[in-house]
Amino acid sequence: MKKVFATVALLGLCFQFLSAQGVYIGPRIGATFANAKVDGENEPNFDNRTSVLFGGALELGLGDNFAIQPEVSYISRGFDGGDDGIFGAAPTLKLNYLDLGGLVKLKTGSSEQLSAYVGIGPSYSYLLNGEIGDVEINFDDGDTFKRGDWTANFAAGVQLPLGESYLFVDIRYLLGLTDVNENDDIEVRNRSYAISAGLMLPL
Template sequence: MKNLLFVCFLILGSIHLSAQDFGFGVKAGVNISNLGGDYYVGLGSLGSRVAFHLGGVAEVPITDKISVQPELLYSSQGSNWDYGSNGENLKLDYVNLPILGKYHILQGLSAEAGPVVGFLVSTNADDDQFKSLDIGFGIGASYQLANNIFFSLRYNKGIANINGEDFSGSSNNNVVQISAGYSF
């Protein structure tokens, strides 16, 4: 895991050295998350959990239309688990590192897509029930106003099985993020 972080920061550092207009900002917003996969089939209904995300964002232009957007976010995820009469919310909190390719379509409007690596930092489930590493793919769009305020909508689809080794079947994170932020 430390090697993965080192490689990510090394790549971002080399991109930064060749960029002219490096920008950064902060963002926060609402998460609407649930778990997909076959592990929870037959255990009851899994609803969406509404929570939050917050963190920092950077933008490194490559060309006039294309840039790389790394982020570092605290993201509260999980599911509203209604299992029989004991309805409980499953809480999975991650530190996520999205590294998105961003294409500027029009003035202020851009599309973004790329990998999202998450590190589980907190859960209300048993410690061994979920893996500490999550990998997903994010796709979305953002719009920046003239006063440096921006809004974004993103869907992060988990592609890695997050179940611990002692649990059969697979499950993955699915998160819709609605954000607002400010670029410095």
């Protein structure tokens, strides 16, 4: 029983600390401009693929200048067209992911006025479905795409206070670290730019 009371007390202290520092939650929506780095016998160039991203974020304040921002998002990657039919007659690739990640943010300026921040952090993306041209990817086929993709995220943005809430807009570079292609002869790593905005509400 003492352990239960101690655990409850510790959780209460943690909640009070986070509340004092600032805890926010809210939706995030934006657009991605996706491409891929391909290494193989030849290295084709592809056009960016533009699509929508959406999800939610939770910001945990750590003092006046630092914060941790866990996120969950639906995000699409891949590429449009290119100079080589490396993936068949229709080289357009569409990969739709559920993305779990977060940023460590360094913020400048006051929380009562327009301020800026930079951030860096990892994410793990789980491939939900995809298409090559107009054909859905069959994940039962061993020579296809891997479900998991680790990504390094680099962000820069601004925050505009609205009373106790705030709006944010940021741009990001998403550097895929995983060879997502199961074919050993061709390495494919996701590369994307993203711009997003959201409204963060205090808890």
